[in-house]
Amino acid sequence: MTELYPGYDVLAKRWTQSWNEQTRAVIDARLAAPREPIFFTPDEWRCLSAVCDRIMPQAENRPPVPLAAYVDLKLREGFLDGYRYAAMPPQDEAWRRGLAALDDEAMRLHAARFHALSTARQDHLLSRMQRGELNGTAWGAMPSALFFAHRVIPDITHAYYAHPTAWNEIGFGGPASPRGYVRMALDRRDPWEAAEAKPGEEERARRENDRVG
Amino acid sequence: MGAGFVEPAPWRSWRVRASPTSQKTRVPAERTPWDPDVAVRAGRRLNRASGTIAASVLLDSAIEHYRGSFHNKAMFAPLVSSALSLLAGLHGSGDRRPRPHPARDAAYASAALIGIIGTAFHIYNVGKRPGGFSFQNLFYSAPIGAPAALILSGMLGFLAERVRDNAPGTKPTIAGLAAGRVVAAGVAVGLLGTVGEAGLLHFRGAYHDPFMFLPVTVPPFAAALMGNAAMGSARKPRGFTRWWLRLTAVLGFAGSGFHIMGVARNMGGWRNWRQNVLNGPPIPAPPAFTGLALAALAALSLIEDQDG
Amino acid sequence: MKTIVSADPFAGPRATGGRAPDVFRAGAWVPMRQFDDSETVDFVVVGTGAGGAPLIARLAEGGFSVVGFDAGPYFRPLEDFASDEMEQNKLYWNDMRVVDGANPLTMGGKNSGKAVGGSTVHFAMVSLRFRPEWFKSHSVLGYGVDWPLDWREMWGYYTKAERALSISGPLRYPWGPKRPAYPYRAHEMNGAAVLLAKGCEAMGISWTPTPLATVSAPHGASPPCVYRGFCRFGCPTNAKQSQLVTFVPRALRAGAEIRDLAMVARIEMGSAGRATGVHYIREGRWRFQRARNVVVAGYAIETPRLLLASATNRYSNGLANSSGLVGKNLMTQSNQAVFGTMQEEVRWYKGPPSLAITEHWNYDDEKNFVGGYCWMAQGPLPIEWATIQTGSRGLWGQALRDEMAKYNHQVGLKMVGEMLPNEANRVTLADETDQYGLKVARVTYGWGDNDKALIQHALGQMQTSLEAVGAREIFRQEDDTNHLAGTARMGFGADTSVINSDCRSWDVPNLWVCDGSVFPTTGGVNPSLTITAIALRTADRIKALAARGEL
Secondary structure (H helix, E strand, C coil), X not given: CCCCCCCCCHHHHCCCCCCCHHHHHHHHHHHCCCCCCCCCCHXXXXXXXXHHHHHCCCCCCCCCCCHHHHHHHHHHHCCCCCCEECCCCCHHHHHHHHHHHHHHHHHHHHCCCHHHCCHHHHHHHHHHHHCCCCCCHHHCCCCHHHHHHHHHHHHHHXXXXXXHHXXXXXXXXXXXXXXXXXXXXXXXXXXXXXXXXXXXXXHHHHHHHHHCC | CHXXXXXXXXXXXXXXXXXXXXXXXXXXXXXXXXXXXXXXXHHHHHHHHHXXXXXXXXXXXXXXXXXXXXXXXXXXXXXXXXXXXHHHHHHHHHCCXXXXXXXXXXXXXXXXXXXXXXXXXXXXXXXXXXXXXXXXXXXXXXXXXXXXXXXXXXXXHHHHHHHHCCCCCCCCEECCEEHHHHHHHHHHHHHHHHHHHHHHHHHHCCCCCXXXXXXXXXXXXXXXXXXXXXXXXXXXXXXXXHHHHHHHHHHHHHHHHHHHHHHHHCCCHHHHHHHXXXXXXXXXXXXXXXXXXXXXXXXXXXXXXXXX | CCCCCCCCCCCCCCXXXXXXXXXXXXXXXXXXXXXXXXXXXXXXXXXXXXXHHHHHHHHHHCCCCEEEEXXXXXXXXXXXXXXXXXXXHHHCCCXXXXXXXXXXCCCCCCCCCCCCCHHHHCCCCECCXXXXXXXXXXXXXXXXXXXXXXXXXXXXXXXXXXXXXXXXECCCCCCCCCCCCCCEECCCCCHHHHHHHHHHHHHCCCCEECCXXXXXXXXXXXXXXXXXXXXXXXCCCCCECCHHHCHHHHHHHCCCEEECCEEEEEEEECCCCCEEEEEEEECCEEEEEEEEEEEECCHHHHHHHHHHHCCCCCCCCCCCCCXXXXXXXXXXXXXXXXXXXXXXXXXXCCCCCCCEEECHHHCCCCCCCCCCEEEEECCCCHHHHHHHHHHHHCCCCHHHHHHHCCHHHEEEEEEEECCCCCCCCEEEEEEEECCCCCEEEEEECCCCHHHHHHHHXXXXXXXXXXXXXCCEEEEEXXXXXXXXXXXXXXXXXXXXXXXXXXXXXXXXXXXXXXXXXXXXXXXXXXXXXXXXXXXXXXXXXXXHHHHCCCC
C-alpha cells in the first residue's frame, strides 16, 4: 500500500497547541507500555501475537504497534467494557479459554499450534471462528463467534487505532486541545492537518506534511 | 497651474466647473467660502479616511482569505487593491496640490470595482449553499459586507479626488452638488452598511458582551447626524455632531481592542493564535468605522467652510 | 492557561473539606456547604446527570437542603480530559452488566456515564424537543402509552432548559409548533453536515443546523467551541454545556452538597412507609445519610437496580414496585446508520459530530409503521470507525486496513429512532456482584416488528440521501442502538405506572424518580433535553407541594 499521507507524523504536533499536558502524558504512557506479557503465559502470548498479526497486519517499513502487549495491558489492568454477553465469561477468562481453544483447533486440524501455521491456514481458522464454526470442547460454553466479535476484534483493533501510527496511516488529525480546527468545509484542511497525496502530487503532500505542526 | 491638469479621467465630466470666482470674495484675515485651501485640506482628509478603511480591508481580507486557503486566485485581488488604495491614501494625505492624481484615481476606481465584484461573488457564494440566503449562510459563508468596505474605501478616495478637482478658489462641488453634502450623504450610507455587517456578526456572537451593542448604537446615530448635516443648514453649529463623530472614530479603534481581548477569551488565548485569530472576532474590521468618521468630519468642515 | 494536573480523580473524593473542584480554573476550588450523615437533609438525589443535577440546583435554590450523590468522580475538564478516545473511556459506566435477549444492548459509552454530571459529560450535545403529539402518542397517534404531562407546559420548560444550557441552534426550527430562537446561534456546519443538507434538499425534505449544547460564542467562563471533534470524549474546552459546568456549579452556589465517588447501594425504609435515607459507600466505608425525601436519578439501568436492590420483607419486589413495572418497558433508540465514500475530503473528525439534522420522519404520519425518527450527520473518530467497519462489514486483516485508509473521505448519516415499550425488555438483578459487592444489572432486550420496520425505512431513506450527494461504496450499519428510557414509567395510576406526573412514587410518598427512566415512550429524538425539562418541572412541583404542606 502506498502512503496516502507521506511524511505525516501526528507526533510532530506534540509540543504544539494541539496537544495539552494531559494528552501528552496519556500518549507517552501508551508509547512506553511494556512489550512483554505479564498477564498471558508464553503459550498464550505466542498464539495472541499470531492472531494480532492476522487481524491487524502491519506495514513492514515502520515499527509495529505492539498489539498483543496492549491486550495484555487491558487484561492486566482490568479495563472493562461496561457489559458482558450472558453467554460470555469475564474477559480474562474468555481470552485464556479462547486462545487455548484456537491452539486446540489448530492441533486437531493441522497438528501444529496456531502460531506455527501458515498465514493462509491462520486466516482460514479465524474466518471459521468469525462464522462460529469452531466448536471444539476447549471452547466450553463460549460461542467462538462471540469470542471473535466481542473480544478478538475490539480488543485488537481498538488498540491499533488508539496508536499514533494508525492515525498517521489514515490521516487523522489526532489530539486537538486547546487548538481545534478552523477550516470545516469539504476539501479544506488546516495547516496542522495531514495532506493527502493526490496522484502526481506526492511530493507536494510530503512538503505540506513536513510543515504540519 | 493649468499645466497640472492631466489626462481627463472618464468621470471628469461629472465635475461641474465651479462658478467663476468673483474677485470681491478676497477678504483677508477671514476664511471665506472660497478659501482655495479648503478643497485640498478636505481632499487630504478624505484620502486619509479612505486609506484607513483600505488598511482595515487589507488586513481583514488577508486574514479571512488565508482562512479560505486562497483556494481561488481571485481571493488575492482585494489584497492588491486595498494595498493600492492604502498607498493612494498615504500619497494623497501628503499631497497638497489642488488636483486629482491619475494613479490615485486608478487605485480608487479599481478598489470600488473589485469591491463590487467581490460583493457579487460573496452573494453568489452565499446563495449557492444549501439553505441559500439563510442566516446560517450569512453568518458563516463569505461575508457580504466585507467587500463593501473596499467599495467604501474606493468611494471616499474617489470623492477625495473630486473634491480636489475644483479650480482653486472655487466652491468645491461634485457633480454640481456641494461637495461636503455629497460626502456627508455617502458617509451616512457607508456607516449604515457597516453597521449592518457589525450587527449581523455580533448577532452571530449572540451579543454575549454588552459592549457588542456599541457598534449598532453609536454609528447609526452618527449616520443620522450626517444625514441631517447633508440635508440641513450649513450655518447650524454642529459641535455635538463633531463630538459624536470623534466618539465613532475612537470606537473603531476600541473595537479592535475589544476584539484583541475577544481572541484572548477563546480557548488557548493568544498562544493558540493560529486558530483564534481566524475563528475569534476579526481584529482589523472595526477601524472601518474610524475611516468613515474621519470622512464625516472632513465633510462637516467642507459644509461649514463652503456655506458658512 | 496554565495546566496543573491534579491528583487522580478516581483515587479519592474531591468534593470534601468544604470545597469542590472549580471546573473552570485549573487547580482551583469553589466553596461547598456540607451536611453530616446524621443530619436529616430535605433531599437526597442519587445521580447528578441530566435529571439529577437540574433538580439538585433548583431545589437548593428553592431553599431546601440537598445532597447529590454520584458514583463517579468529580472531573476537572481542563486537567483530566485528554484528546484520546481510549483514555476517555473513563467517563463511562464500565462496571459489569450482563446483557441478553434477542438483541442484546451494547452498554458503555453510548448510553451511560459515571461522573459528576452523568452522561452529559460525554453526550453529543444534541438538544431536541419532543414532538407535542408524543406526550399523547396513544390517544393521538395510536401507539404506546400517554404521558401524564401536557406538551404546552413542557414547551415552557424546554425553553427554560434551552436557556439554562445556552443551546446554540437555528433561528427558526423547521418542525413542530413555534419555539423561541435559541439563545446562541447555530454553529458553522462541517463537510459532513453540508452533505446531509444537500441530500435533504435533493430529496425535497427539510433540514436544519442541529441545536447543540455547546456555545458558539463565549458564555460566562465558557469559551466558544473550537471544533476539536472529541465531543463524545469530554470537553476540555468547557464549551460543552454539560451538567458538570452548568447546573452542578449552580447547585453548589445555592448551598447543595455534591458527593463524588459515592455509590448508593440501598434506600432505607422506615416503619411509617416512608424512606428515611440512603446507604452508600464512599472511601471504602459504608455510611448512611438521613433524608426526608429520596430522589433516584440514576438513569434507566441504575434507577431500577437501586429500587429493586432496596427490597425488604415488606417490599419484597423492590421499592415503588406495587405495579410490578420497575425495570420493565426498558427502551433504547435505534441508532442505525448508512455510510459511504466521497470523492471530496470530508474530514468528519472536525467539529461536533452532528452539526445538521432532519426530523422529517418524526412529523410525517403516512408510514406503514408507528413512531418516528430523525437522522444526523456523523463524525466517528478512528476507534469508533473501526468498530463500525468490523461490526457491520465483518472486516479484519488487510481488508480492514485498506478500508480504514479512506477515513478522510467517509460520510455518514445516523438515525435516532423510536422503539416501542415492551414489558419483556427489562432490567433485573443478576446473581453476580460488582466491586461494591452489589448485584449487577441484567439487561434483556429484543426488537419488535415495528422497531424493525422503522429501522428499515430509515436505512432506505438515509441511503437515498447519500446516493443523492454522490457517495459511493455505501454500506449499512444495521445493529446499533443508543439512548435508554423506561423502567420507572410515569403514568396516571398506581397499577399502570411507577410514578405520577410529579415524578413521585405512587407507593412511597417521599420517594421520587427523576431521569430518563420515567419516560413512558421514548420518541424519535435524543432524550437529554426532555429529561432536563422534566427535572425543572419536578423542582417546581416539589416547591408547590411543599408550600401546600404536601411533601
